[in-house]
Amino acid sequence: MSLKNESATAELKVSRRQFMYQLSAVLGTGVACQLLDGSGFNHAMAYQAVEHSEKIAGAYLNQDQKLLLRTICDVVLPKTDTPSAAELDVHGFIVHQMQACYTTEQRKNLDDLLSLIDLQTKQSTQKPFVLLTPEQQIKILNNLEQAKLPFKQTDRDTFKSLKQLMVFGYFTTQVGATQALNYQAVPGGFKGSIKHSPTDKAWGSHSYY
Amino acid sequence: MKDDLYIKQTNEQFDAIVVGSGISGGWAAKEFCERGFKTLMIERGRIVEHRKDYIGEGKGPWQFANRTKVDNLLIEEQFKTQKLCYAFNDATKHFFGNDRDLPYSTHKNTGFSWIRANQLGGKSLLWHRQSYRFSEFDFNANKADGVGNDWPIRYNDLAPWYSHVEKHAGISGHADNLSQLPNSDFLPPFEWTGPEKLMQERFAQLHPDRPMIMGRAAHLTKPSELHISQGRVQCQARNECQKGCSFGAYFSTQSSTLPAAAKTGNLHIAPNSVVESLIYDEKTNRVKGVRVIDNDDLTTREYFAKVVFLCASTLGSTQILLNSKSKKFPNGLANSSGTLGHYLMDHNYNAGAKGFVEGFENEYYSGRRPTSPYIPNFQYEPSRYKKEYKRGYALSAWAHRENWQGMSSQDGIGADFKQKMTQAGRWYFGLSAQGEMLPRFENEVALHSTKKDKWGIPQLHINCTWSDNEKFMMDDAAKTAHQMLEKAGLKNVHSYTSYDHRHPGIAIHEVGTARMGRDPKDSVLNGFNQSHDIPNLFVTDGASFCSSAVVNPSLTFMALTVRAVDYAVNELKQKRI
Numbered sequence: 001m002s003l004k005n006e007s008a009t010a011e012l013k014v015s016r017r018q019f020m021y022q023l024s025a026v027l028g029t030g031v032a033c034q035l036l037d038g039s040g041f042n043h044a045m046a047y048q049a050v051e052h053s054e055k056i057a058g059a060y061l062n063q064d065q066k067l068l069l070r071t072i073c074d075v076v077l078p079k080t081d082t083p084s085a086a087e088l089d090v091h092g093f094i095v096h097q098m099q100a101c102y103t104t105e106q107r108k109n110l111d112d113l114l115s116l117i118d119l120q121t122k123q124s125t126q127k128p129f130v131l132l133t134p135e136q137q138i139k140i141l142n143n144l145e146q147a148k149l150p151f152k153q154t155d156r157d158t159f160k161s162l163k164q165l166m167v168f169g170y171f172t173t174q175v176g177a178t179q180a181l182n183y184q185a186v187p188g189g190f191k192g193s194i195k196h197s198p199t200d201k202a203w204g205s206h207s208y209y
Numbered sequence: 210m211k212d213d214l215y216i217k218q219t220n221e222q223f224d225a226i227v228v229g230s231g232i233s234g235g236w237a238a239k240e241f242c243e244r245g246f247k248t249l250m251i252e253r254g255r256i257v258e259h260r261k262d263y264i265g266e267g268k269g270p271w272q273f274a275n276r277t278k279v280d281n282l283l284i285e286e287q288f289k290t291q292k293l294c295y296a297f298n299d300a301t302k303h304f305f306g307n308d309r310d311l312p313y314s315t316h317k318n319t320g321f322s323w324i325r326a327n328q329l330g331g332k333s334l335l336w337h338r339q340s341y342r343f344s345e346f347d348f349n350a351n352k353a354d355g356v357g358n359d360w361p362i363r364y365n366d367l368a369p370w371y372s373h374v375e376k377h378a379g380i381s382g383h384a385d386n387l388s389q390l391p392n393s394d395f396l397p398p399f400e401w402t403g404p405e406k407l408m409q410e411r412f413a414q415l416h417p418d419r420p421m422i423m424g425r426a427a428h429l430t431k432p433s434e435l436h437i438s439q440g441r442v443q444c445q446a447r448n449e450c451q452k453g454c455s456f457g458a459y460f461s462t463q464s465s466t467l468p469a470a471a472k473t474g475n476l477h478i479a480p481n482s483v484v485e486s487l488i489y490d491e492k493t494n495r496v497k498g499v500r501v502i503d504n505d506d507l508t509t510r511e512y513f514a515k516v517v518f519l520c521a522s523t524l525g526s527t528q529i530l531l532n533s534k535s536k537k538f539p540n541g542l543a544n545s546s547g548t549l550g551h552y553l554m555d556h557n558y559n560a561g562a563k564g565f566v567e568g569f570e571n572e573y574y575s576g577r578r579p580t581s582p583y584i585p586n587f588q589y590e591p592s593r594y595k596k597e598y599k600r601g602y603a604l605s606a607w608a609h610r611e612n613w614q615g616m617s618s619q620d621g622i623g624a625d626f627k628q629k630m631t632q633a634g635r636w637y638f639g640l641s642a643q644g645e646m647l648p649r650f651e652n653e654v655a656l657h658s659t660k661k662d663k664w665g666i667p668q669l670h671i672n673c674t675w676s677d678n679e680k681f682m683m684d685d686a687a688k689t690a691h692q693m694l695e696k697a698g699l700k701n702v703h704s705y706t707s708y709d710h711r712h713p714g715i716a717i718h719e720v721g722t723a724r725m726g727r728d729p730k731d732s733v734l735n736g737f738n739q740s741h742d743i744p745n746l747f748v749t750d751g752a753s754f755c756s757s758a759v760v761n762p763s764l765t766f767m768a769l770t771v772r773a774v775d776y777a778v779n780e781l782k783q784k785r786i
């Protein structure tokens with residue numbers, strides 16, 4: 001850590017202490033602590049991750065499609081030093097979010113895309129996507145992303161939207177926001193310039209989108 | 210707070226009635242109360258208690274049903290217009306007006322995005338806290354180029370009142386000593402990022418007439434004893450202000466003016482009380498009080514006072530006046546001039562440019578700064594106007610490192626892609642134009658001839674469009690911003706205009722419709738926000754504006770309001786009203 005950073009951190013610590021002092025003075029220490037660690041706030045009903053959500057029947061996408069979606073999630077955002085997208089039930093979230101916040105047309109596009117991936121894979125490899133090797137799966141998704149035949153530009157567009165929702169779904173989970181990224185619930189003030197190494201984690205998600 | 214703060218039925222005659230509890234109403238109530246006047250604040254919406262009712266605060270996105278996005282069906286049924294506001298999401302939606310219950314219409318082939326916040330605190334809970342004084346040039350603009358009527362006041366009339374509100378509210382900023390943007394009484398400014406500093410230097414070399422300063426915002430960067438005594442503490446740079454802030458770190462009615470007013474013991478609040486019209490006594494030519502319809506059960510009641518301040522927001526106040534008819538005022542109370550409802554303005558936020566800054570890979574920021582750099586209007590007098598249009602615009606600036614949200618559309622599958630999403634991307638820097646809108650008689654709000662809301666009050670019908678002046682200005686702003694960024698060395702510069710699909714209203718700076726003026730024949734209010742026609746009636750919110758200027762208007766609502774209270778108190782004491 002550079003000198004500049006150490007003094008910035010020290011400064012933040014001092015201002016944090018001052019802040020606690022002020023906050024305790026106006027609210028009392030108990031409430032002040034609760035506010036700072038977030039436990040003072042009531043929590044709403046959120047989408048809860050489910051193990052193997054793809055096995056649960058629902059109004060949108062059949063179970064085969066859900067399994068395919070789960071597999072795609074894991075190919076795009078695989079397990080590394082942090083969990084894979086499927087481990088965080090991002091596929092389940094996508095199914096939920098498509099129904100809550102997307103249009104009928106967008107739902108149909110994703111439905112069609114999954115059918116297309118399934119069909120094309122079976123035609124070219126005689127196997128379903130989920131049974132291919134990771135290399136084969138990556139190759140197919142790369143072709144899709146590059147709109148290489150048989151995939152068209154519109155298929156690429158739908159896949160891009162799916163990827164965006166997948167990344168959104170990943171980094172707005174608690175694990176994604178606080179472990180894969182560096183989450184600041186109460187930053188304690190704004191510093192305009194701190195040292196950063198390109199391999200450091202980026203700041204965690206905002207609190208609303 | 211006292212138990213009897215909130216009231217419903219009363220026969221008491223108050224010294225002052227203040228309609229509305231937003232930024233303007235909060236100030237009016239505080240000032241009257243602190244001067245010893247028994248004050249009734251009337252608010253159409255529900256009670257929102259500081260801290261307790263900030264239900265979205267302190268939660269991560271994973272704690273919301275749809276990760277803070279709002280359900281489609283709910284938007285479709287209840288928030289079709291409100292959803293256009295950038296701050297509308299699952300963590301804030303309970304502070305927005307409900308479009309189903311609060312209908313209004315727009316003229317054929319026009320649109321107006323009316324963003325509402327109908328609860329205790331009004332839009333003070335939702336605002337972006339950008340706070341700038343008007344300048345001498347702003348008050349002189351109508352006179353200088355002949356568009357609109359002359360403001361009956363000048364900068365010096367308002368300067369001490371700006372100071373008065375700034376000390377209490379707390380405005381962060383730097384004393385930049387610019388004649389086009391007077392200093393406020395400042396708390397320390399927020400810090401700059403590296404690329405912003407670089408751009409500031411480059412702009413200073415390339416365009417000495419367009420200095421870039423740190424945006425001034427109603428945030429406690431360093432609270433004074435006064436702020437701490439209000440129960441407010443230092444800003445923690447969460448930038449989640451619109452969820453409500455238990456730290457009281459930004460100015461709102463709840464954090465700042467309401468506690469001060471309540472402390473005096475002179476304040477009463479009538480919540481859930483929709484003011485339908487004013488009670489006018491033709492014999493004495495005074496308003497005696499207001500008629501109210503209960504927000505929930507639709508029963509009616511009346512409240513009485515010696516003086517009435519309308520602070521129900523620009524369109525809210527004008528709606529009340531239009532709906533208060535008498536024999537003497539068949540077209541709306543205080544409307545002998547016939548200008549009530551006319552000269553509606555907003556700001557035009559419909560052009561910008563952005564590009565990438567090279568380098569600075571080893572620099573980052575910490576925290577989420579609730580403001581951003583700002584280039585004040587540099588076309589602030591006729592000699593600086595462009596040929597194609599009158600007046601000017603400010604440029605609000607921002608620099609960020611790309612994050613997963615921006616980068617998720619990039620190509621890539623697998624571990625490398627995933628890792629990229631977790632890292633800070635390139636720096637990008639942008640400028641967004643904030644343009645002045647000219648006051649035009651044709652831009653009008655009126656009562657709809659047949660449609661009523663559920664309280665039986667005629668709905669507003671709005672006819673408001675961008676004129677060529679606004680369009681030319683945005684075309685020019687896009688071009689200018691583009692050139693500024695390219696000259697300053699940014700890469701991949703893109704610019705845009707959006708006035709073709711973004712209607713007036715969405716800057717949420719609606720002003721005009723009950724304008725001030727020296728001449729009772731062409732204005733509704735005098736230089737003290739007092740009705741020309743009815744001496745004990747005041748309108749101190751944005752309805753009183755003669756021109757929109759370029760800066761965010763709310764600090765000026767505050768200053769006008771406290772100045773008007775000071776005047777009214779004196780007039781009451783002298784028994785002139």
Ligand SMILES: Cc1cc2nc3c(=O)[nH]c(=O)nc-3n(C[C@H](O)[C@H](O)[C@H](O)COP(=O)(O)OP(=O)(O)OC[C@H]3O[C@@H](n4cnc5c(N)ncnc54)[C@H](O)[C@@H]3O)c2cc1C
Pocket residue numbers: 228229230231232233234235251252253254294296324326327328329330331332333335336337338339340482483484485520521522523525526529717718750751761762763764766
């Ligand atoms: C997302 C957002 C960002 C913004 N950013 C900025 C900014 O950075 N800087 C800036 O200067 N401004 C900003 N604004 C605008 C600012 O919020 C408004 O200009 C300001 O709040 C207006 O103050 P007001 O008191 O006149 O009206 P409001 O704050 O709207 O309050 C009016 C109150 O009157 C009540 N009312 C209305 N009609 C009636 C009736 N008939 N009977 C009883 N009560 C009634 C309403 O319920 C409301 O509570 C922003 C607004 C929004 C929504």
